[in-house]
Amino acid sequence: xxxxxxxxxxxNITGYFITGLVAxxxxxxxxxxxxxxxxxxxxxxxxxxxxLPRNFSLDAYKTVFEKPEIIGRxxxxxxxxxxxxxxxxxxxxxxxxxxxxRKDFDWRNRFSFFFYFTxxxxxxxxxxxxxxxxxxxxxxxxxxxLLPLLFNVFNLIIMKSxxxxxxxxxTEAAIIDGCGDFSIYYRIILPLSKPVLATVGLFIALAxxxxxxxxxxxxxxxxxxxxxxxxxxxxxxxxxxxxIIAQSGGQVGSFIELPTQTLRMALTVVVTGPIILAYPxxxxxxxxxxxxxxxxx
Amino acid sequence: MHKKSCIFKLRKYKILLLMLLPALxxxxxxxxxxxxxxxxxxxxxxxxxxxxxxxxxxxxxxxFFFSSGQAFKVTRNTIxxxxxxxxxxxxxxxxxxxxxxxxxxxxFKKTAQSVMFLPYFISWVIVSVIAxxxxxxxxxxxxxFLSSMGLNKIDFxxxxxxxxxxxxxxxxWKGIGYGSVIYLSAIMGIDTExxxxxxxxxANIFQRIFYITxxxxxxxxxxxxxxxxxxxxxxxxxxxxxxxxxxxxxFDITDxxxxxxxxxxxxxxxxxxxxxxxxxxxxxxxxxIVTTNYLVKxxxxxxxxx
Numbered sequence: 378x379x380x381x382x383x384x385x386x387x388x389n390i391t392g393y394f395i396t397g398l399v400a401x402x403x404x405x406x407x408x409x410x411x412x413x414x415x416x417x418x419x420x421x422x423x424x425x426x427x428x429l430p431r432n433f434s435l436d437a438y439k440t441v442f443e444k445p446e447i448i449g450r451x452x453x454x455x456x457x458x459x460x461x462x463x464x465x466x467x468x469x470x471x472x473x474x475x476x477x478x479r480k481d482f483d484w485r486n487r488f489s490f491f492f493y494f495t496x497x498x499x500x501x502x503x504x505x506x507x508x509x510x511x512x513x514x515x516x517x518x519x520x521x522x523l524l525p526l527l528f529n530v531f532n533l534i535i536m537k538s539x540x541x542x543x544x545x546x547x548t549e550a551a552i553i554d555g556c557g558d559f560s561i562y563y564r565i566i567l568p569l570s571k572p573v574l575a576t577v578g579l580f581i582a583l584a585x586x587x588x589x590x591x592x593x594x595x596x597x598x599x600x601x602x603x604x605x606x607x608x609x610x611x612x613x614x615x616x617x618x619x620x621i622i623a624q625s626g627g628q629v630g631s632f633i634e635l636p637t638q639t640l641r642m643a644l645t646v647v648v649t650g651p652i653i654l655a656y657p658x659x660x661x662x663x664x665x666x667x668x669x670x671x672x673x674x
Numbered sequence: 675m676h677k678k679s680c681i682f683k684l685r686k687y688k689i690l691l692l693m694l695l696p697a698l699x700x701x702x703x704x705x706x707x708x709x710x711x712x713x714x715x716x717x718x719x720x721x722x723x724x725x726x727x728x729x730x731x732x733x734x735x736x737x738f739f740f741s742s743g744q745a746f747k748v749t750r751n752t753i754x755x756x757x758x759x760x761x762x763x764x765x766x767x768x769x770x771x772x773x774x775x776x777x778x779x780x781x782f783k784k785t786a787q788s789v790m791f792l793p794y795f796i797s798w799v800i801v802s803v804i805a806x807x808x809x810x811x812x813x814x815x816x817x818x819f820l821s822s823m824g825l826n827k828i829d830f831x832x833x834x835x836x837x838x839x840x841x842x843x844x845x846x847w848k849g850i851g852y853g854s855v856i857y858l859s860a861i862m863g864i865d866t867e868x869x870x871x872x873x874x875x876x877a878n879i880f881q882r883i884f885y886i887t888x889x890x891x892x893x894x895x896x897x898x899x900x901x902x903x904x905x906x907x908x909x910x911x912x913x914x915x916x917x918x919x920x921x922x923x924x925f926d927i928t929d930x931x932x933x934x935x936x937x938x939x940x941x942x943x944x945x946x947x948x949x950x951x952x953x954x955x956x957x958x959x960x961x962x963i964v965t966t967n968y969l970v971k972x973x974x975x976x977x978x979x980x
Contacts, residue, residue, distance in 0.1 A: 504711020
């Protein structure tokens with residue numbers, strides 16, 4: 378009995394220590410960015426960043442919100458893009474997934490292969506880019522941000538395997554009543570698929586929200602920047618951003634007086650903000666989705 | 675006879691086919707059409723002539739890609755980093771998953787898991803800011819700490835050798851939440867009877883883990899590793915591009931095929947080289963994915979894609 382207690386004790390100490398350490402390492406970087414954003418620029422320039430704010434100051438945030446419409450624009454673009462893309466993407470993915478799991482559809486394996494093959498071989502970046510820019514003429518177009526993330530095979534598989542698990546009994550009654558294929562999908566399968574729609578919807582939404590790559594490839598117009606690309610462009614050229622703010626002639630002072638390093642941190646916090654608040658809710662669905670997805674590879 | 679049944683089926687499946695149409699068109703345009711563009715690797719592309727009228731150049735693009743040593747460098751980096759990521763991530767995620775499954779405190783477990791998921795949800799742009807926060811020579815927290823201790827500062831962004839560790843760290847950091855959940859759910863599926871009989875037989879907790887938990891997880895681990903090997907020629911573009919940026923000093927150690935192709939296309943406008951490296955990557959990816967998928971199928975039928 379005593380032997381059993383010591384090994385559990387050692388295990389627990391190690392376990393709590395290691396998982397606690399990992400959790401801490403995951404958390405501390407965010408605290409640091411947060412602290413830096415609330416620090417006084419002069420002290421940061423002299424002594425560098427730290428775990429706690431150096432002399433609490435709201436200067437960086439005052440600068441950001443001096444012209445809130447700049448970041449507001451990026452938020453608007455991203456929110457509209459995310460909502461549109463998620464709804465369209467969910468519709469497309471679920472409809473396709475439904476058809477491909479219909480056991481009475483003789484050609485479903487052939488069509489499934491048509492989709493799956495794209496995970497084996499791809500034309501690569503160059504043809505894709507030239508297609509988008511030269512042939513589809515989507516340079517500086519919102520479509521260039523919307524289309525690439527709309528549909529992918531990973532989500533299709535998740536959708537398909539969930540739907541194939543819905544008991545046939547539900548659809549049989551509808552077929553007897555004379556329901557057409559699309560009605561069955563729309564009126565019966567979709568409502569029964571709420572969990573997978575939530576999971577895949579979150580996957581799609583997160584992809585849109587965090588996308589900066591498509592903006593980098595196709596967007597030159599500042600007004601069309603999405604949030605992450607906006608952040609990327611601004612932090613890599615913070616002086617240009619400062620100029621815009623300084624020229625607005627507001628209360629924050631002249632160009633020289635504007636913060637730089639803490640400003641970059643404040644911009645990062647404002648961009649990250651919603652995700653930190655929203656993700657615990659999303660986490661539950663992600664965990665479910667990973668479990669389904671992981672089991673099916 | 676054959677024709678009749680085909681038309682009959684077309685009528686029968688009319689609506690289903692219509693429902694498939696959008697995704698079919700989408701995939702045709704965005705996945706299959708670009709495949710025709712691989713000819714660009716063998717051409718001297720100019721914008722005016724487009725893909726089809728640009729002059730052929732044979733293996734010229736490949737010749738330069740290989741003879742300049744770039745092919746070897748970026749391939750080596752891509753493969754070695756992916757191997758390192760596989761090993762480090764698997765060990766770390768396994769360890770965390772096992773601990774989380776065994777320790778008792780519910781609030782601690784839930785909080786720890788939630789916190790570990792935080793890095794997964796942010797973009798690599800944000801991670802690059804975090805990295806700067808730590809590694810910057812003038813303002814980074816590591817260097818402030820070093821100089822406050824009277825030690826010499828380290829120029830991380832100017833010294834390639836640190837980046838192997840830096841990239842492995844951030845890759846592990848970002849994926850720990852997601853990855854540990856996969857193993858955790860696999861652990862939840864293990865039959866508890868085995869544990870109970872082991873306890874009766876007098877096994878301590880370490881024995882239970884090493885003789886029951888880990889062996890039961892081996893199938894999952896192998897499948898995940900095989901799937902990862904299938905992707906061994908693909909680099910995580912977002913991560914490498916955001917953390918390393920346009921810092922050429924680091925390229926020898928940190929450049930992967932994806933970032934190389936991207937820069938060749940977008941920065942240097944060297945379409946031929948970019949197309950060559952892209953095709954090179956696609957071909958090898960095809961080989962590795964088909965091979966590993968075949969191995970997965972032979973190992974555990976349910977898990978393969980086909």
